Amino acid sequence: MSRLERLPVDATGVGLALFVLSVLFLYSPLFVSPPGWTFFVLELGVLFVVYVLILIGLNLQFGHTGLTNFGPVAFFAVGGYTAALLTARDPYGAVGLGMPWPVGLGVGVLAAVGLGALVGAATLRLRDDFLAIVTLAVAEIVHGLIETFRTVTGGPIGLQNVPRPIPDMTGGGGGAEIVSTILVVGSLALLAYGVFHRLTASPYGRVLRAIRADEQVTETLGKRVFRYKFMVLIYGSALAGLAGVLYVFYNGAASPLFFTIDVTVTVWIGMLIGGAGSDRGVIGGLAIIMGFRLLTRLLNQELPFVGQDQFASARILLVGLLLMLVIRYRPEGIWGDARERRAES
Amino acid sequence: MTLLDVDGLRRSFGRLVAVDGASFEVREGEIVGMIGPNGAGKTTLFDCVSGILRSDAGTVSFDGRDVTGAAPHELARRGLVRTFQQTRELTTMSVEENVLLPTPDHPGERAVHAVARTGAHRERERAARERATDLLETFDLGSMAEEYAGNLSGGQRKLLELARALMLDPKLLLLDEPFAGVNPTLTANIAASIESLNEDGLTLLIIEHELETLTGLVDRLVVLADGRVLATGPPDQVMEDERVIDAYLGG
Numbered sequence: 001m002s003r004l005e006r007l008p009v010d011a012t013g014v015g016l017a018l019f020v021l022s023v024l025f026l027y028s029p030l031f032v033s034p035p036g037w038t039f040f041v042l043e044l045g046v047l048f049v050v051y052v053l054i055l056i057g058l059n060l061q062f063g064h065t066g067l068t069n070f071g072p073v074a075f076f077a078v079g080g081y082t083a084a085l086l087t088a089r090d091p092y093g094a095v096g097l098g099m100p101w102p103v104g105l106g107v108g109v110l111a112a113v114g115l116g117a118l119v120g121a122a123t124l125r126l127r128d129d130f131l132a133i134v135t136l137a138v139a140e141i142v143h144g145l146i147e148t149f150r151t152v153t154g155g156p157i158g159l160q161n162v163p164r165p166i167p168d169m170t171g172g173g174g175g176a177e178i179v180s181t182i183l184v185v186g187s188l189a190l191l192a193y194g195v196f197h198r199l200t201a202s203p204y205g206r207v208l209r210a211i212r213a214d215e216q217v218t219e220t221l222g223k224r225v226f227r228y229k230f231m232v233l234i235y236g237s238a239l240a241g242l243a244g245v246l247y248v249f250y251n252g253a254a255s256p257l258f259f260t261i262d263v264t265v266t267v268w269i270g271m272l273i274g275g276a277g278s279d280r281g282v283i284g285g286l287a288i289i290m291g292f293r294l295l296t297r298l299l300n301q302e303l304p305f306v307g308q309d310q311f312a313s314a315r316i317l318l319v320g321l322l323l324m325l326v327i328r329y330r331p332e333g334i335w336g337d338a339r340e341r342r343a344e345s
Numbered sequence: 346m347t348l349l350d351v352d353g354l355r356r357s358f359g360r361l362v363a364v365d366g367a368s369f370e371v372r373e374g375e376i377v378g379m380i381g382p383n384g385a386g387k388t389t390l391f392d393c394v395s396g397i398l399r400s401d402a403g404t405v406s407f408d409g410r411d412v413t414g415a416a417p418h419e420l421a422r423r424g425l426v427r428t429f430q431q432t433r434e435l436t437t438m439s440v441e442e443n444v445l446l447p448t449p450d451h452p453g454e455r456a457v458h459a460v461a462r463t464g465a466h467r468e469r470e471r472a473a474r475e476r477a478t479d480l481l482e483t484f485d486l487g488s489m490a491e492e493y494a495g496n497l498s499g500g501q502r503k504l505l506e507l508a509r510a511l512m513l514d515p516k517l518l519l520l521d522e523p524f525a526g527v528n529p530t531l532t533a534n535i536a537a538s539i540e541s542l543n544e545d546g547l548t549l550l551i552i553e554h555e556l557e558t559l560t561g562l563v564d565r566l567v568v569l570a571d572g573r574v575l576a577t578g579p580p581d582q583v584m585e586d587e588r589v590i591d592a593y594l595g596g
Contacts, residue, residue: 012460198460203445203453203470206438210446213435220395221447222421222513223454231456339493340437 012194018187025183031172032179041294042178046250048290049182052189053243055267055286056196056279057236063277064200065232066212067124068132071139072240072267075112077259078142079241083108084159084254085152091161094154101163105245112241113234120233124226139264146256158255165249181250188246192239197279208232209277209340266290269319273326275336284335292318347406348373348517348548349394349425354403355572356386356393363389365572366403371517376539376549378559378580381569382592387552388430390569391519395427396420408516422449424516430525430552432502434509436495443494443505444480447512448473473512480508484538500531507538517548524555536562560584568592 034042054072061067083104088096119138123130146153153159166184167177199205210218211225219225248254266289274285296315300308332338349371356364364386371377381387392398394405396417404413407425420426435443451473452458453466481487484504489497497505503523510518523539524532536558543549553559560566560580568575568583570592576583583589 195460198462199456202459202462202466203448203451204456204459206442206446207454209438209442210435213437214433216397216417217429217433217435218446219417220397220421220427221509222418222449223446224416224418235456339495 010194011190012198015187015189015191015194019184019191022180022183022187026166026169026180029171031170031176033172034175034179036175039175039178040297042175042182044290044294044297045182046178046185046247048286049186049189050243050247050250051263051267051270051286051290052283053185053192053246054240054263055270055282056189056192057239058267059271059276059279059282060196060200060208061232061236063271063279063282064205064208064212065229066128067229067233068128069135069233069236070132070268071135071137071142071264072236073259073261073263074135074139074142075115075237075240076244076247076263077146078115079108079112079244080248080259081146081153081159081244081254082111082241083245084162084248087163088159088254089161089163091154091159093151093157094159095152096159096161101165101249104163104249105242108245108248109238109241112237112244116234116237117230120230124229124233139261143256143259143261146259153254156256158253158257160253162248162252162254164252167250167252185246185250188242193279193283196235200279269323271333273323273333275333277340278333278335278337281333281335285333288322288334289319292322346373347371348408349550350404350406351390351394352404352406354390354393354405355401356389356398357401363572364393364400367569367572367574368403369567369574369577371548371550373516373548374543374546375565376543376551376563378563378566379550379552379569380554380556380559380566381575385569385592386572387569388521389572391427391521391552395425395519421447421513421515424514425519426510426513426515426517427519428506428510428521428523430521432499432506434494434497434502434505436493438494439490440481440486440492440494440497440505441474441477441490444477444509444512445470445473447509448476449513477508477512480511484508500527503527503531503535507535511542515547517550518542520549520551520553522552522554524553524558532558556584 054076058069058072061069085095086097086099086107087101087104089098090096119134123134147155166181170177170180200208207218207223207228211228215225247258267286270286270289271282273288274283275281292315296311300311326333332341347370352368354364354367367390379387389398393400396415399414404411406412408423412420451469452463453470458466481490484507486501486504486508489501494505523535527535539549539562551559563580565578566580566583567577568589575592576586576589
């Protein structure tokens, strides 16, 4: 563990306190109204805290347990679309049941968990690589289903008129809504980090790291390996599902554009750059990747003669270059521990 | 009393019959050696007994219960623990963590206790640490506790595996070639440890090619050839058996 992991702050407690405060803040008549030019930075902030939720689950799965989940976006999308389908009121050309948002929240998370259970039951008794292949395929299948059943999901248009519980309670306009969302979702992400870090820093985490190192030996030392792997897959699925629900509730809509393979790529690269298995490092890695996005957008404003597409391409090039540099010179990631890296990976 | 009873065990890989109706027993308090030429099916037999491989036919009873087809973790919890021929320490974890891992019935290994950081969890962890420290001292690994297991020498890895297995307080320990690739001094040390563990009531079944050390250690030998038990009995008697000599000399 690095020095970074030993800071004497209990993230679980702080996260819980901040969450309560941010909800109280929602109920209060107060709001923070940021200046207009900061909106696009803050928008990216919302995306960041949502992705952090997915990443925490993915890091538990891959970083600690060695489960290769190449389809976190599938669980993110199933959570989001389930919530949207249940809660949308008369969306255009799609199905919306108009239920209250807490139903969407609960069932959305459960649906992601259900998908995780299905994938886990089907693959976790097989060799490691099957999970990787199946999750990759499941992500494609989920994407295909959303496109195909357009009378239900709205196809490329998506679902509108989804409730926006956090912005609706804020008052004070667009900027204040973004700030409130960052506070609530960010404190939830901190809480999730705290809870998952307690898990990985305990004997439970020791079993997970043992499974990552040698499954069979762990089994012969009296641990129920399948159950651990199954539960880890479920926990990660639940977090990704929650992230999907929160993102749909923030946007007041579900759109296939929210759930592209970019999500999987962004969290995976963030995790690898930060250092898979380092609970804080991976979040740092995600911040670096999303910082690039912010930087290129800022530059884009300054240099109007360079097209947006060109900047997008430049960003992908830069991210690819960074990933190559990290893999070449620091394969364990910036904050990772080389001694804990598996020899074969 | 019979602790382990293997009856008519069979396992084949395609057309190759690795274990072909092997039957033998290990009584409580014994040290039994298992020998046989390469390819006799010794390791496959271990794998079937410890639940890593499913057997095609036959039964395994342990401690008075039929455990045929039981999962490895279940057998380990009941007190049937094995080591591997190629040492398989968890190289990406510290020596101490390696030994702490097997701690049985650890509340901290359940998510609720781990997240809530319950007193039961901390209490168990402290007791486990004490036991682990004792075991590491016994096997001269005390100074290596913080070291990553990947940095240990071959001999130290053998010792670590032994210490790790003992953390489960086994009734029966299956050792797969504990002296392979170990220098003579360390061989003598390991043999002494095995004897003292046996005096404390541990039953052992040992696969080994290093016959000199083995015959001095065991109460009884089981000779395996072509997946079947060829002979069994006290070492001096078995070593003079014509069939055993033939099997070893490639008769």
